Amino acid sequence: MSTSKTTVPFSRDSLDQVLKRRFFFAPAFEIYGGVSGLYDYGPPGCAFQANVIDTWRKHFILEEDMLEVDCTMLTPHEVLKTSGHVDKFADWMCKDLKTGEIFRADHLVEEVLESRLKGDKEARGIAAEVKEEDEDKKKRKKKVKEIKAVKLPDSEVAEYENILAQIDGFSGPQLGELITKYNITNPSTGGPLELPVEFNLMFETAIGPSGQLKGYLRPETAQGQFLNFNKLLEFNNEKMPFASASIGKSFRNEISPRAGLLRVREFLMAEIEHFVDPDDKSHAKFDVVKDVKLKFLPKDVQEAGQTELIEKTIGEAVASGMVDNKTLGYFIARIYQFLIKIGVDSNRLRFRQHMSNEMAHYAADCWDAELQTSYGWVECVGCADRSAYDLSVHAARTNEKLIVRQPLPEPVTVEKYEIDIAKKKFGPKFRKDAGAVEKWLLARTQCELEDLAKELADSGKITFKVDAIPEQIELDTDFVKIAKVTRTEHIREYTPNVIEPSFGIGRIIYSIFEHQFWARPEDEARSVLSLPPLVAPTKVLLVPLSSNPELQPVVKKVSAVLKKELIPFKIDDSSASIGKRYARNDELGTPFGITIDFESVKDNSITLRERDSTKQVRGSIEDIVRAIKEITYEDSTWSEGTAKLTPFETQSTE
Template sequence: MTVSKSTNIPFSRESLESLLKRRFFYAPSFEIYGGVAGLFDFGPPGCAFQNNIIDVWRKHFVLEEEMLEVEATMLTPYEVFKTSGHVDRFSDWMCKDLKTGEIFRADHLVEEVLESRLKGDKLARGETIIEDDDDKDKKKRKKNVKEIKNVKLDDEIVAEYENVLAQIDGYSGPQLGKLIEKFEIGNPATGGKLEPPIEFNLMFDTAIGPSGNLKAYLRPETAQGQFLNFNKLLEFNNEKMPFASASIGKSFRNEIAPRAGLLRVREFLMAEIEHFVDPEDKSHPKFNDVKDLKLRFLPKGVQESGSNELIEKSIGEAVSSGMVDNETLGYFIARIYLFLTKIGTDPNRLRFRQHMSNEMAHYASDCWDAELETSYGWIECVGCADRSAYDLSVHTARTGEKLVVRQALPEPKIVEEFEIDIAKKKFGPKFRKDAGKVEKWLTSRTQCELEDLSKELAEKCKINVDIPEVGATEVDSELIKIEKRTRTEHIREYTPNVIEPSFGIGRIFYSIIEHQFWARNDDADRGVLSLPPLVAPTKVLLVPLSNSQELQPIVKKVSQILRKEKIPFKVDDSSASIGKRYARNDELGTPFGITIDFDSIKDESVTLRERDSTKQVRGSIKDIVEAIKDITYNDVKWSEGTSNLQPFE
């Protein structure tokens, strides 16, 4: 495992999780009732840290990019998610033990078993595997996976396992079933045979109203509320394109096997952006501001070859070479990097992984995940996709409400298109209750489809089509006419494409904490969270040297100044030693400490301590508070912010 900061103590997930629960960053929900997997409650430091991340996110994206923030309901009718594709496709693959009924998520099972076999192979070859002995999850998995022994594997099998693991995110359910069968993977605890993988829809279903007739779901993402409000947002933006909306809120997914703390949960906070752009112009006016930023990429071609070797290049090079599809997508990838590093992620443990061809959503033209390396492996924390015009198009087709942009053309344009005329007086009596469905299906056809239908109508004087919810339908030439016509257009009408950065705040929360956790002075019990001051839950610990009443007026005065300046602080006037008090708050990530001593009574000077280096400087209350403000909120370095203060030993 990695060694962080100035310490020789290996990272221990058990020590970190103990600290997070002991200091109540978060804890399992309903714990005194035994808890429910995948649900967590956040305590005071966890709430503050999460809120600070969101505050930076709003300033970095919503404010900087002039986005339009919306808040949509978490309850969504069935029809919306049927149209968006979530009802049919928002699933994971699970397999069940035929005897015990135990359920496994198929891709995770294959991944863990193959990784364990590779470890057994390395041990059999005499290789050393550095592993955290305190890692309960790994020890438990080792104990449960009976088949994993120190067995040497053929080189071909090792290469095959590694190739499968490199592509594990891209396999379909049937492909996972073939892998389970090929590699003879069963229930790790019993060896029992598993059923072939089946799809499990991850949405929580519910009903709206006392009758229960209006079926609904708890949303699995915040995006649909933004798409459905597109026309209102466009009008609010004075019909100007491009523009972006943003939304922050809870989402829900009924995970098959919640695990890894905050990394896979059933209720979580998301922050999503929908940037609406002209499909014919995906350039970005501020791309030049970020084009020289170097990032680490894992393109789909590298993964599909069975490798995980990263490619480092500037985002400008990535876009110009075609590796990243367009400037707007590239711009947001760069902005995601700047956001994540600003709030405390280690840039050396951050990469952008492209979705493979068999993993890419059918409507997406390109998609990259910002992944952060943790003790659980590489974790997807942000997705950034070009969703093309899919979402607005399907909702337009379903509702008949045009979600489009209309722009005056600089010059009139001659257009030749197929158009369909319906003889409504005959059409209604012919199809009766299905007339609306048949008409809607006909009028929503593309130009290519209308051309084919026109040929069929001309040849046979009728068309035979299969219409959803109606079935096989015959429409003759007395009811419809399909002709190619020429018209002059003065307005261009188009459906915008959407670039969508989607942030999992809980995953970012945990990954930053793991990146910034270390032990001081080679003492495993002296944990430190080196959170950036900008996002630290509390910025200042106010420490009177003793609980003498003489110091209280200065404590009160400093408290009032910090409160007035809106700097979060905490007073610790307990009887513990000053070192102990600082150590307790190092665990909470508090970046600064102000010590008030008996000299403070004479000249109102105080001492400022920096958490990571433990360096101390002394100055007036005013100068100390000013230094804290500059370092915390103005991105000023410690050396610069304290240059007018006196070093203190």
């Protein structure tokens, strides 16, 4: 960002006003009083979002030949029970029994401790050090309304800082302990709070007229991709590795959303599931990105209560073992490149590693791309190595194999347990359940077979439960035999591991608004949204100098050329001054303006204005449109794209 852009301090209020005035977004159901956590995108927000998605599709799906799918949002209970969401997709909430208020526990602890630290600084007379960001936080967070200048013991300051550095890693009971230990109460009344209880964040509904099939709105798009694994692998001609991808809405019933577009109950996600051989997590294109330099916040730094960033290349990060493997590293670098392309400020982007107590037990490694905003650092993209967890749990629950079968380069001799089923006896014994029992037995892992073999040898029978069959099942050696045998195998079977880059599009969009919003130093009321041309909602504003009908043929001609080149544009032939018309479009993030004047009628020349610098050049309609096309879609800079055009400075229109 050039110096001029940061001369005027950032104001979230101004940004919010611009975004609402220009209808980038608005609270949903506003004329009904609104519903917190639900927002509608107006025309410029919707177009910006569509362009971000289009760029995402090209950057990831087309570039890597991913298999895009579109799966349903309605999801039956059983699927999300298996995935772990029914039990674990929850936040901890504290109730104030007296007022009925409900707080999200981790946010409450964070805010109260932060406000006490701030009060401590004031009391120590170091208030001047308080950052602008904190000023802004005070405004947003209505829970803690007043900062009291109270000095804390030095040891407590250190404890608070340590807790805040790890705030994402605490369990509900741990949060309860902190609330008790530090006497955290309802910030507005000082009244006591109940201990944290879990609240599942999924929206529940009933599918079908009988109301008996319980379902949820999906909390992520991933499960649909996992469940279709076999079909995807077949579609890919059984080739590994490969990735599927999905773009669509997901839902979280947030406890108390109040951070605008950053914490919403319905949001657009773009998710990739890259399926990879667990024994080979290299990536064919890793070398292409290995020199990309990134800022990391690894787990050991956080666990030491620190926050300073480590800058190194992704090649170094993988080589040192800090990032677990090359495929994970490849995606981290590609995420970085995507974010920069659509307008993220690289100075306000870091990759934070999940701490051990924060990461799911099955995950091999996990990094979040976090963007710095006036709300602090915000998780916008997750990139996790989920190992074989997802495919394994669904396979175990459904007894369907979700595996890859690969011819071995040469046969190998293995010792393994094999199960031998007396199929003919199953029908008479189990009737309609025969198939399910067989399927269950055949789906057992080597480990489980070893246990069953022992049970069969010891007691002459095995007993087990099959889902959907109420009774315990008992089989003796007449029905089943399990033995360790030596086999020559030509095929290797394995459950792929999954690397999952997962994008919260709305959060990225809001962060870009903050990163690219500034006010012109010569007039602070004139703000600009410097969205990159590639993703800007509209690329060109067409401005006839006056409403004189003589100019109309040129307006039509320019429109026709822009339409033919598929460049989105708007005409503003209102009676407002040219300066006012441009000012409006600076707020809309429109990167280019074309002025049509009386010279244009004579010689078909027009003026092109660049939004950020307000520089202007003059040229023929064809040359100007070519320059716009090159800068917008072909990666040229303004200087490159306009090198052959004439600078135009005589007639300032600002």
